[in-house]
Amino acid sequence: MAENVQHAIAQKKDEPAGANEWEPKIIGFLCNWCSYAGADLCGVSRYQYPTNVRAVRVMCSTRISPHIVLELFTAGADGILVGGCHLNDCHYITGNFYTEKRLRLMKKLLEDAGIEPQRLRLEWVSASEGEKFSKIVTEFTEQVKKLGPSKVKKDAALKTRASAADGASQTFRLRALVGKELGLEKTGNVYGQKLDQTELEKLIDAATKDEFERSLILELSKQKARSVKELGQIMDVPTDKVLRHIVVLRQKNMIAMEHPDGLTPTYKAIEIGGEQ
Amino acid sequence: MADTIKVDPKDKPRIGVFVCHCGTNIGGFVDVKSVAEYAKTLPDVIYATDNLYTCAEDGLVSIREGIRKHNLNRIIVASCTPRTHAPLFQATCESAGLNKYLFTFVNIREHCSWVHMKEREKGTTKARDLIRMGVARARLLIPQEEQRVDVEPSGVVIGGGVAGMTAALSLADMGFPVHLVEREAELGGFVKNLNNLYVTEKSATDTIKPLIEKTKAHKNVKLHLGSQMKSVEGFIGNYEIVIGAKGAEDIKAKVGTIIVATGALEYVPEGLYGYNQYPNVVTLTEFEILCKKKALPKMKNVAIIQCAGSRGQVKTYCSRVCCNVAIKNAINIVDNYDNMLGLAEQLGTVIEKVPVEQKVPEEIIERRRRRRGRERGEEGEADEVKLGPSEKIEVTVFNRDIMAYGVEHELTYNKAREKRVKFVRYTTDHLPRVYMEGNQLTVGYFHETLKLERTMPVDMVILSTPLVAQPDAGDLSQMLKVPLGQEGFFLEAHVKLRPVDFATDGIFVCGTCRGPADITEAVTQASAAASRAAIPMAKGYVQAEALTSVVDENKCSGCGTCIQVCPYGALRKSEKGLAEVIVAACKGCGCCGATCPEGAITMTNYTDAQLLAEAKAALQEEV
Numbered sequence: 001m002a003e004n005v006q007h008a009i010a011q012k013k014d015e016p017a018g019a020n021e022w023e024p025k026i027i028g029f030l031c032n033w034c035s036y037a038g039a040d041l042c043g044v045s046r047y048q049y050p051t052n053v054r055a056v057r058v059m060c061s062t063r064i065s066p067h068i069v070l071e072l073f074t075a076g077a078d079g080i081l082v083g084g085c086h087l088n089d090c091h092y093i094t095g096n097f098y099t100e101k102r103l104r105l106m107k108k109l110l111e112d113a114g115i116e117p118q119r120l121r122l123e124w125v126s127a128s129e130g131e132k133f134s135k136i137v138t139e140f141t142e143q144v145k146k147l148g149p150s151k152v153k154k155d156a157a158l159k160t161r162a163s164a165a166d167g168a169s170q171t172f173r174l175r176a177l178v179g180k181e182l183g184l185e186k187t188g189n190v191y192g193q194k195l196d197q198t199e200l201e202k203l204i205d206a207a208t209k210d211e212f213e214r215s216l217i218l219e220l221s222k223q224k225a226r227s228v229k230e231l232g233q234i235m236d237v238p239t240d241k242v243l244r245h246i247v248v249l250r251q252k253n254m255i256a257m258e259h260p261d262g263l264t265p266t267y268k269a270i271e272i273g274g275e276q
Numbered sequence: 277m278a279d280t281i282k283v284d285p286k287d288k289p290r291i292g293v294f295v296c297h298c299g300t301n302i303g304g305f306v307d308v309k310s311v312a313e314y315a316k317t318l319p320d321v322i323y324a325t326d327n328l329y330t331c332a333e334d335g336l337v338s339i340r341e342g343i344r345k346h347n348l349n350r351i352i353v354a355s356c357t358p359r360t361h362a363p364l365f366q367a368t369c370e371s372a373g374l375n376k377y378l379f380t381f382v383n384i385r386e387h388c389s390w391v392h393m394k395e396r397e398k399g400t401t402k403a404r405d406l407i408r409m410g411v412a413r414a415r416l417l418i419p420q421e422e423q424r425v426d427v428e429p430s431g432v433v434i435g436g437g438v439a440g441m442t443a444a445l446s447l448a449d450m451g452f453p454v455h456l457v458e459r460e461a462e463l464g465g466f467v468k469n470l471n472n473l474y475v476t477e478k479s480a481t482d483t484i485k486p487l488i489e490k491t492k493a494h495k496n497v498k499l500h501l502g503s504q505m506k507s508v509e510g511f512i513g514n515y516e517i518v519i520g521a522k523g524a525e526d527i528k529a530k531v532g533t534i535i536v537a538t539g540a541l542e543y544v545p546e547g548l549y550g551y552n553q554y555p556n557v558v559t560l561t562e563f564e565i566l567c568k569k570k571a572l573p574k575m576k577n578v579a580i581i582q583c584a585g586s587r588g589q590v591k592t593y594c595s596r597v598c599c600n601v602a603i604k605n606a607i608n609i610v611d612n613y614d615n616m617l618g619l620a621e622q623l624g625t626v627i628e629k630v631p632v633e634q635k636v637p638e639e640i641i642e643r644r645r646r647r648r649g650r651e652r653g654e655e656g657e658a659d660e661v662k663l664g665p666s667e668k669i670e671v672t673v674f675n676r677d678i679m680a681y682g683v684e685h686e687l688t689y690n691k692a693r694e695k696r697v698k699f700v701r702y703t704t705d706h707l708p709r710v711y712m713e714g715n716q717l718t719v720g721y722f723h724e725t726l727k728l729e730r731t732m733p734v735d736m737v738i739l740s741t742p743l744v745a746q747p748d749a750g751d752l753s754q755m756l757k758v759p760l761g762q763e764g765f766f767l768e769a770h771v772k773l774r775p776v777d778f779a780t781d782g783i784f785v786c787g788t789c790r791g792p793a794d795i796t797e798a799v800t801q802a803s804a805a806a807s808r809a810a811i812p813m814a815k816g817y818v819q820a821e822a823l824t825s826v827v828d829e830n831k832c833s834g835c836g837t838c839i840q841v842c843p844y845g846a847l848r849k850s851e852k853g854l855a856e857v858i859v860a861a862c863k864g865c866g867c868c869g870a871t872c873p874e875g876a877i878t879m880t881n882y883t884d885a886q887l888l889a890e891a892k893a894a895l896q897e898e899v
């Protein structure tokens with residue numbers, strides 16, 4: 001009895017502190033036809049959940065490009081929830097299959113950038129799964145709380161890496177690869193060869209890493225002209241690999257070489273007129 | 277209707293925010309007044325107020341007056357869900373002359389007050405955040421014009437079965453010219469092979485004869501027998517179709533709508549219950565053909581096995597029609613066996629019809645030969661020949677459960693019971709077995725009541741196998757860009773609310789190609805599909821919601837990735853070799869926008885900038 005009372009008092013004491021406790025900011029992209037409707041039903045059924053998710057309605061989860069998600073993480077979002085219809089139930093027939101592929105790329109880029117991929121979550125919620133929606137939001141909010149506030153705002157180096165991931169997500173190569181991924185698996189390439197999913201994923205992952213590193217070189221050399229050695233040290237990438245990336249970026253006219261001291265060449269990103 | 281307010285995208289936004297109490301639904305859990313006050317502090321918000329019910333007449337009046345008095349050019353309502361109330365508020369904006377695409381809905385009921393009922397403070401903070409997000413979005417909205425697309429007042433119906441003919445005739449009667457494409461040489465589809473039909477117990481041929489004659493004679497129906505669809509290009513109102521027949525020149529036509537009525541096939545129960553292994557094990561349709569040709573063998577015992585290959589055995593679904601067909605057949609055998617009996621000579625041809633003659637063991641062929649001889653009176657017991665009267669025939673229906681649904685079918689079921697048709701239940705743990713006991717075709721089964729293994733010598737086994745999708749339905753599905761479900765049947769737009777529409781506008785579906793159905797249902801669906809197809813054709817145009825993709829030609833490199841990912845065929849290559857949106861076909865899902873490697877495609881009303889502004893506003897600390 002006495003213990004219970006003490007416990008209750010202890011809890012009470014915690015409350016004011018609890019009120020000022022950090023609350024994560026979570027964006028929820030919900031598709032109009034299933035997950036948004038599921039969230040509506042959740043409300044109608046009065047299932048309660050934490051107040052952290054701010055929903056943005058989109059017609060289909062397939063609308064969410066990697067760029068949108070990565071820019072929001074760069075801007076300091078603590079978590080992002082993407083909600084779509086169950087596979088094969090998409091209002092737009094195949095939309096969510098593409099969402100699935102894109103989410104994989106986003107997570108890979110988050111990992112490369114050093115942001116916990118667990119901050120991004122994809123869930124299928126049908127219009128009839130009100131209770132499921134409340135469970136997902138509760139669980140995801142807990143998960144994000146455990147991860148703590150996004151470090152992007154306080155850590156400039158991490159922010160640079162996040163921007164680089166965002167940049168990589170907008171490159172022709174990655175967008176084209178992920179856009180064609182499903183088609184290559186299901187209907188095959190122009191020669192009618194169907195590609196194996198694991199092989200294709202390996203290929204995409206390698207391309208993702210390359211594009212991320214190139215994008216990071218651009219981000220870093222936007223700040224100031226840097227030498228290959230310096231870039232390699234900051235990025236923790238072998239200098240020969242950095243140089244290879246720089247060769248590609250120079251071919252694309254995205255980076256320029258400078259000789260400030262007449263000895264070590266340094267590189268600076270060309271901000272306008274870059275052709276991808 | 278007020279004069280249209282001209283809003284230039286460059287004009288400074290003048291936003292009005294209307295926060296709804298929804299009685300106590302929102303007001304009881306969120307401090308609505310403070311939220312409305314907060315809205316006034318947000319950029320470009322000229323006017324903000326709270327209403328007890330924004331959707332009530334006085335609430336709507338306050339929106340109209342707000343637009344007039346304060347020259348508002350963006351309206352935000354913060355209340356319930358856009359899924360139910362957006363059309364009402366959009367219409368209100370339009371009635372005040374404001375383009376409906378300048379309206380933003382913020383959901384603070386389903387997504388806030390109702391789910392945070394015990395957290396007034398945090399809930400109120402969230403409501404403020406949601407409105408801040410809405411304002412950020414509203415500032416970037418621009419007026420949109422909805423495009424009108426003309427609809428060609430003619431259609432094509434694919435499939436000349438009962439559903440296809442009914443749909444074609446309905447459209448033809450309404451005055452629309454219709455192409456009816458049937459790949460076989462004659463009309464009638466699946467039904468033309470059947471003997472008699474349930475409920476009426478009338479001949480199938482006689483039943484559909486008037487339908488066939490009317491279809492052939494109708495001046496608005498252009499028949500294409502022995503023909504198939506070769507290609508379909510275009511979108512609602514403007515389909516260019518090519519119909520091809522063997523050895524004939526392709527026929528090109530322009531149609532406004534398409535109805536798919538390609539029907540189904542019967543499942544061939546290869547490897548089930550001795551089919552193709554023993555003689556006189558036939559499917560439902562094979563049995564119907566025997567009846568129709570008056571070619572039944574001499575029989576004393578007939579077993580009908582239900583759910584052969586359906587409901588989890590091979591196919592997952594229930595084929596819906598077989599219970600009632602089995603009951604009808606059982607009655608038919610008992611009543612009309614004598615009339616359908618083949619001559620002894622015909623018996624031979626009957627058994628040869630079972631397509632496995634070569635697999636039938638020699639002893640059975642021998643037995644068959646002897647039996648034939650017996651029937652000719654050359655040998656054999658006299659009493660068997662005397663057994664003639666039909667009541668001597670025993671029909672047993674092995675079933676998992678009989679689904680004689682609805683008004684008439686239960687009565688028919690009772691009638692069968694009165695005629696002493698036996699219904700024996702089996703479970704999936706104890707499936708009946710069909711085998712040869714010496715020369716005797718036998719059904720072994722587990723008697724669920726007696727809990728005993730029993731055997732029954734039979735002369736014929738009829739397998740009620742499910743209707744299955746046409747094996748080449750996938751080709752048509754790709755040609756039309758409409759989906760198939762898991763079992764290969766065509767998939768409607770919404771299982772309850774849009775059962776004969778495809779998600780793609782202008783294409784409709786009816787009959788057994790969308791799942792097992794009987795004639796009554798096929799006719800109902802066909803009439804429904806025809807009347808749905810008639811809507812845009814009678815109207816003469818469709819209005820495309822201004823929620824579509826837009827291609828920036830300066831950025832597009834013509835790589836064609838968007839064309840591959842679009843589920844509606846709403847993108848094509850223009851003459852310049854660049855991507856071009858077919859506005860009438862586009863549904864605005866945004867897949868192409870998120871895919872375009874050049875970032876050249878955006879969605880009206882859902883631009884990257886709008887989505888990012890809305891989401892980023894959530895990340896802001898309160899101002």
